[in-house]
Amino acid sequence: SQKIEQNSEALNIQEGKTATLTCNYTNYSPAYLQWYRQDPGRGPVFLLLIRENEKEKRKERLKVTFDTTLKQSLFHITASQPADSATYLCALDISGNQFYFGTGTSLTVIP
Amino acid sequence: NAGVTQTPKFQVLKTGQSMTLQCAQDMNHNSMYWYRQDPGMGLRLIYYSASEGTTDKGEVPNGYNVSRLNKREFSLRLESAAPSQTSVYFCASSDRQGTDTQYFGPGTRLTVL
Numbered sequence: 001s002q003k004i005e006q007n008s009e010a011l012n013i014q015e016g017k018t019a020t021l022t023c024n025y026t027n028y029s030p031a032y033l034q035w036y037r038q039d040p041g042r043g044p045v046f047l048l049l050i051r052e053n054e055k056e057k058r059k060e061r062l063k064v065t066f067d068t069t070l071k072q073s074l075f076h077i078t079a080s081q082p083a084d085s086a087t088y089l090c091a092l093d094i095s096g097n098q099f100y101f102g103t104g105t106s107l108t109v110i111p
Numbered sequence: 112n113a114g115v116t117q118t119p120k121f122q123v124l125k126t127g128q129s130m131t132l133q134c135a136q137d138m139n140h141n142s143m144y145w146y147r148q149d150p151g152m153g154l155r156l157i158y159y160s161a162s163e164g165t166t167d168k169g170e171v172p173n174g175y176n177v178s179r180l181n182k183r184e185f186s187l188r189l190e191s192a193a194p195s196q197t198s199v200y201f202c203a204s205s206d207r208q209g210t211d212t213q214y215f216g217p218g219t220r221l222t223v224l
Contacts, residue, residue, distance in 0.1 A: 004153075034212065043115075043201050043215030044154070089154065091213075098169060099213070101146075101154035 003027060006090060006102040013080055014110050021075040021105045023090035028100075030092040033066055033073050038087045038104065047088075048075075080109045112137050115216035117202050123222045124192045132187040132219050134202030142205045143185035144169075144213065145177060147198040154201065160185055192223045 007022035023033070032051040036044035050057045050066045050073065057064045063076040077084050087104040094100055118133045136143065145157040156169030160179040174196060176188045185204075189196060199220050203213040 041218075043203070043218055044213075045215070046212035049212065091154075098156055098159065100156075100170075103151060103153040 004090065004092060004100055004102040006088075006105045009103070010106045010108070012108045012110060015080060015082060017080055019077040019080050019084070019107055019109070021088050021090075021107065023073040023075070023102055025071050025092055025100075028092065028094065029068065030094065032093050033064075034091045034093075034099070035062075035064055035073075035075050036089045036091060036101075038089060044089055077107075080107075082109045082111050085109050114138065115202055115204055115214050117200075117216035117219050119219060120217065121220050123224065124189075125224050126193060128192050129188065129190050130192065131189075132200055132202075132221075133184070134186065134216060135184045136202075136204040136214070137183065138204060138206065138214065139182070140204035140206045140214070141182070143179065144203040144205075145175075145185070145187045146201045146203065147171065147196075148201060148218075149198050157187065157200075192221075194223045197221060197223045 003026045005024045013019050034049045035047045038044040048064045050064045052068050061078045065074045085108050087106045089104045090102045091099045115136045141162045144159040146154045148154050155171045157175050158169055158177040160166045163182045166177050178186045199218050201218045202216040205213045
């Protein structure tokens with residue numbers, strides 16, 4: 001069965017540092033992978049999509065990499081700020097109509 | 112634009128009761144989805160609708176039914192609620208068949224006693 005693992009449930013970093021979140025998957029070869037942000041009591045909000053033929057995608061302070069050989073995606077937030085504190089979810093395209101979501105990593109940026 | 116709206120925001124049911132969760136989107140999206148989110152389990156797909164008039168089962172469909180009433184609305188029905196259905200339910204929509212971003216509603220927090 002499909003399994004998606006996101007690194008440690010909680011990650012604490014100092015303001016200004018780079019946060020790196022990991023998404024590992026098994027048993028599937030997704031055409032693309034997405035990252036979402038979720039704040040407490042709210043629905044997830046889309047951040048970035050990276051396709052299988054792309055190694056890296058950037059958006060402002062965010063960077064996502066996708067290694068289909070390792071079956072891993074890394075999500076980086078550079079110059080982190082307290083406002084970046086949230087839960088971050090990765091999601092894999094399964095069939096074009098279905099996604100599997102990871103359980104998420106809770107990020108806390110300490111001032 | 113309101114985006115994706117869900118009603119109600121909170122609901123408490125007794126075991127065996129039925130209810131319908133409502134979802135509507137005003138972005139003219141073809142695809143709509145229902146997820147449940149439980150601690151330690153992440154978001155799991157219950158049902159989805161790739162286009163008006165079609166629905167398909169997701170990862171955890173047992174105990175649920177859906178209706179794609181029109182292009183805007185996609186409802187989720189619990190016929191006989193069970194405590195295992197206590198969860199937060201999210202509706203989402205996207206403008207292509209799963210190849211585009213999903214826009215989520217604010218969620219419905221359901222407790223079944």
